[in-house]
Amino acid sequence: MINQLSWKIGGQQGEGVESTDRIFSTALNRLGYYLYGYRHFSSRIKGGHTNNKIRISTAPIRAISDDLDILVAFDQESIDLNAHELRSGGVIVADAKFKPAVPEGLNVQLFAVPITAIAEELGTSLYKNMVASGASWALLGLPLEVFNKAVEEEYGRKGAIVVEKNIEAVRRGSQFVLEQAGGPLSAFQLEPADGVQKLFMIGNDAMALGALTAGCRIMSAYPITPASEIMEYLIKQLPKFGGTVVQTEDEIAAATMAIGSNYAGVRAMTASAGPGLSLMMEAIGLAGMTETPLVIVDTQRGGPSTGLPTKQEQSDLNAMVYGTHGEIPKIVIAPSSIEDCFYDMIEAFNLAEKYQCPVIVMTDLQLSLGKQSCAVLDYDRIVIDRGRLVRDVPELETHGQFKRYEFTENGISPRVLPGEKGGLHHVTGVEHDEVGRPSESAINRQRMMDKRLGKLKSLEIRKAVVADAPYEEPDVLIIGMGSTGGTIDQARIKLEQEGWKTNHLTIRQIHPFPTAQVKRYTERAKQIIVLENNATGQLADQLKLNVDCRSKLTSMTKYDGTPFLPQEVYSKSKELVLNGNLQRVPQ
Numbered sequence: 001m002i003n004q005l006s007w008k009i010g011g012q013q014g015e016g017v018e019s020t021d022r023i024f025s026t027a028l029n030r031l032g033y034y035l036y037g038y039r040h041f042s043s044r045i046k047g048g049h050t051n052n053k054i055r056i057s058t059a060p061i062r063a064i065s066d067d068l069d070i071l072v073a074f075d076q077e078s079i080d081l082n083a084h085e086l087r088s089g090g091v092i093v094a095d096a097k098f099k100p101a102v103p104e105g106l107n108v109q110l111f112a113v114p115i116t117a118i119a120e121e122l123g124t125s126l127y128k129n130m131v132a133s134g135a136s137w138a139l140l141g142l143p144l145e146v147f148n149k150a151v152e153e154e155y156g157r158k159g160a161i162v163v164e165k166n167i168e169a170v171r172r173g174s175q176f177v178l179e180q181a182g183g184p185l186s187a188f189q190l191e192p193a194d195g196v197q198k199l200f201m202i203g204n205d206a207m208a209l210g211a212l213t214a215g216c217r218i219m220s221a222y223p224i225t226p227a228s229e230i231m232e233y234l235i236k237q238l239p240k241f242g243g244t245v246v247q248t249e250d251e252i253a254a255a256t257m258a259i260g261s262n263y264a265g266v267r268a269m270t271a272s273a274g275p276g277l278s279l280m281m282e283a284i285g286l287a288g289m290t291e292t293p294l295v296i297v298d299t300q301r302g303g304p305s306t307g308l309p310t311k312q313e314q315s316d317l318n319a320m321v322y323g324t325h326g327e328i329p330k331i332v333i334a335p336s337s338i339e340d341c342f343y344d345m346i347e348a349f350n351l352a353e354k355y356q357c358p359v360i361v362m363t364d365l366q367l368s369l370g371k372q373s374c375a376v377l378d379y380d381r382i383v384i385d386r387g388r389l390v391r392d393v394p395e396l397e398t399h400g401q402f403k404r405y406e407f408t409e410n411g412i413s414p415r416v417l418p419g420e421k422g423g424l425h426h427v428t429g430v431e432h433d434e435v436g437r438p439s440e441s442a443i444n445r446q447r448m449m450d451k452r453l454g455k456l457k458s459l460e461i462r463k464a465v466v467a468d469a470p471y472e473e474p475d476v477l478i479i480g481m482g483s484t485g486g487t488i489d490q491a492r493i494k495l496e497q498e499g500w501k502t503n504h505l506t507i508r509q510i511h512p513f514p515t516a517q518v519k520r521y522t523e524r525a526k527q528i529i530v531l532e533n534n535a536t537g538q539l540a541d542q543l544k545l546n547v548d549c550r551s552k553l554t555s556m557t558k559y560d561g562t563p564f565l566p567q568e569v570y571s572k573s574k575e576l577v578l579n580g581n582l583q584r585v586p587q
Contacts, residue, residue, distance in 0.1 A: 001191045004057035006065040007136065008085070010078030014046035016129035017074070019154065021052035024133050025371065027150040028056055029200040031142070032193030036486070037371040038064045038563065043225065043309045049077055058191050062337065062372070062486020066567040069188060070139065072132050074115070076100060083108070089187060093135050093177065095128070111135065111177050118172045127169040134173030141184030144174060199374050203341040203367040206374070207297060208233035210345030211269055215384060216295075217243030218268035220257035222250055225309045226365045227271040227299040251276035255283035255296070262293045263427070265417040267349055271297035274316045275306070277360075281323045284358050286429050288328025291405065291413065291452065293352035293387075295345075297361045299368040300482075302561050311561030312365045314482055315534035317542070320360045321511045329357040329455050332511040335367065336466065336485045338374035340508070346382055347462055353387035355455050356415060362510060364533065366563045367483040390414045393422030401425050401435040407447060411454035456512050464509035465517045474503040475577050477525035481507050481539055484531050484564060491569035500577055507539065513546040522549040527576055531569060535559040 007024070011017045018039075025035055036055045042048030055065045068085035071078070073094040080103065083092065088107045094100035095115040102110050113135050119127035130151065137147050151166050178184070208230045211219070217238065221231045235245045248254040254270040261268035272280065277298050287294040300316045302308025320332045331351055335344045344361060352359040393402060393416060404425040406413045413434075416423035426436030431448060433439045468489070469477075476495075478488050485506045492502045505521050507514070522528060528549055530540040537555035544550045556572050558564055 001189045002187075003059065003191050004055065004061070004065075005069045005140070005188060005190055006053065006055050006067060007070045007072070008051055008053040008068055008082060009072040009074075009132070010049065010051035010082050011074030012046075013042050013044065013048050013050040015074055016126070017050050017052055020072075020129040020133050021054065023130075023147070023150045023154050024137065025054050025200065026153070027137070027142075027147040028054075029198060029373065030146050030150065032195040032198065033057065033190070034060050034193075034198070034373045035200060035371070036061045036064060036373070038366065039369055041310050049081060051078065051082060056190065058193055060373070063490045063566055064487075064563065066565050070136055072136050073100065074128070074132070079103070091139065091185065091188070093132060093139070095132070111139075111180055113173060113176055113180075115173065118176070119169060122165050122169055122172075127165060130166045130169035131173035134170035135177040137170070138174035138178050139181060139185050139188055141189050144170065197376060199338075199376060200371060201338060201374065202229060202369050202371045203335070203338055203363055204229035204299065204369065205233050206338050206341035207271075207335075207345045207361065207363070208237070210342040211295075211349070212237055212241065212243075213342075213379070213382060214267065214346040214349040216267045216269050216349065217241065218246070218258070218261045218266050219243075219270065220246045220248050220254045220261070220268065221270045221272065222248050222254050222276060224251075224273045224276050226301055226368045227273050227276075227297060229369070230271040230297060251279040252283060255280040255294070256286070258296075259283060259287050259290075259292050259294055262352075263290075263418070267293075267353075269295040269297070269349075271299065273299050273301050273309070274303045274319070277316060277319060277323070281325070284330070285324040285326055285328060287358045288324065288330060288452070289326075289429050289431075290427055291356040291415075293349075293356060294358040295348045295352050295361065296358065297363065300362065300364045302559075308561045310365070312483075312563045313533050313559060313561065314364050315536075315538065315559070316362065317510060317534070317538040320362055321542075327449070327453060329355065329452050330511060331355065331357060331359045331456065331459065331461075332362055332509075333359065333461060334362045334481045334508050334510050336482060336506045336508060338372045339377070341367070342377055343381065343462070346384075350383070350385040350387075351459075351461065353389070353415075354385055354412075355459065356387065356412060357455065362482070364482045370483065388412055388414050390416045390423070391420070393420055396422055403434040404436055405432060405434050405448065405451075407434065407451055410458055411451045413451075459512060461509045464507075464514035465521075466506040466508060467503070467521055469503040469505070469521055471501040471503055472524060473501070474525050475501045476527045476529060476573055477503045477505060477521055478529045478531060478569070478573060479505045479507060479539070479543070480531040481510070484533075487564045487566050487569055488531060490566035491573060494566075494570045495573055495577075498574070500574070502573070510542070513542055515546045518543065519547050522547050526552065528553045529556050529573055529576060530554070531556045531564060533558050533563065
């Protein structure tokens with residue numbers, strides 16, 4: 001028996017690939033397996049090749065696999081584009097309708113199943129995704145009743161007849177392939193899962209749930225890939241808690257509406273991708289100048305312009321850190337797991353109100369849309385911090401105004417909500433004095449700038465960096481952000497097996513940069529690799545700027561729209577270590 005397996009389904013967009021993957025993975029999750037998914041899809045509603053890949057394991061995983069065990073193909077294109085990933089002895093389950101052909105040189109088994117024909121016998125070709133699912137599920141020797149339960153959950157709202165037809169499609173697909181194969185394939189039998197309950201969700205859903213749990217009650221946003229699922233989740237959930245989602249005419253309106261809502265005292269947010277973030281820049285500056293809390297999620301995708309809207313990239317870092325005109329306090333944090341996506345959203349709202357500034361939560365397409373297993377969330381960890389919010393304003397002198405922007409030792413001024421007795425003050429985007437009145441005084445200007453920029457000197461973020469650093473003087477320190485963490489860990493396993501000493505650092509606080517925390521690890525490393533999905537090495541530049549490590553730093557970039565594979569990281573890391581003429585750890 002094996003402890004992990006990789007499964008992929010491919011076809012044309014709109015052909016049922018997504019629903020097939022969803023039911024297949026849901027059934028596996030019910031059995032207690034750990035899962036990690038990756039979606040490759042086109043930037044259109046229907047048509048164009050799409051595929052979903054799932055890695056299944058009896059142990060926690062946070063990376064896609066280098067190879068593939070089973071490929072389910074609805075067309076020849078899916079075989080042509082994906083069969084090269086199959087390991088020797090792998091399996092292709094394909095629709096016999098298109099007379100599938102295996103590329104030369106591949107040692108794989110082909111099962112040509114009359115997927116469309118069986119579906120049409122049941123009344124419509126729409127059932128073909130369940131025929132294909134049943135066939136591949138059967139080869140694994142897993143219990144059909146678990147899969148059928150997932151089918152019931154997926155199609156139950158459509159009525160008993162639809163459910164029965166889909167279950168019959170699963171049965172017929174299973175029966176056909178088992179007769180062809182002579183039973184389940186022994187080489188693909190998974191060890192039993194641990195049976196421990198796990199959540200299975202995409203990062204966007206986790207962030208939306210985190211926002212809801214944090215007390216967010218307004219989301220203003222404009223739909224955009226790969227952020228739209230946050231909006232879609234909250235459209236369904238916020239009204240249950242007295243909140244609402246407003247679809248604005250553009251991202252400019254989305255950001256300014258969120259600022260207005262936060263000013264009024266309601267926790268509000270917006271979410272977008274790179275193009276939308278560009279439009280929000282002036283509003284982000286307004287939030288910084290008026291010291292109004294603002295939470296923004298940027299789900300990075302391929303750029304610039306429309307770029308690759310459905311592909312992986314991490315190229316917005318510079319825009320998030322430097323994009324606004326002028327200088328304002330700003331916090332940028334980067335979740336690195338599904339659990340982080342949930343907890344970091346709660347922290348983002350707390351930070352925004354504590355420091356009265358914009359907070360940008362930076363994810364990437366793989367983390368936002370890749371469906372993954374995660375531990376059951378611990379709601380006892382949740383703490384709500386609304387910062388220096390004044391409820392009872394001391395009585396002021398006649399005609400006096402509230403010092404909303406009062407000079408304080410830590411730079412954080414008292415904040416009051418509109419309508420609070422004694423809280424009258426002025427709000428403007430121009431430079432202002434302590435009560436908000438416009439001021440062009442040179443002395444006031446400098447004091448206000450120092451006050452605003454000084455707020456983050458006391459910044460406290462949960463896990464600014466996450467380190468797996470067993471060695472005092474590692475041969476190589478691999479640094480990453482966002483979704484790259486699991487891939488790095490997977491690559492390190494091979495390096496460790498060959499005797500190389502490796503440490504791993506994930507940077508979660510992007511700005512202000514956690515120089516002291518990072519320096520503790522970079523100083524001890526002989527070589528440093530910075531891994532990121534962009535062309536110019538933006539995270540590497542942050543290290544060069546903030547940490548004295550330029551002489552031993554190598555930037556490993558990938559910007560073709562696909563995530564790093566563990567083998568790629570392993571090969572490049574090994575190359576660096578060998579070029580450095582470093583010695584292995586004695587075996």
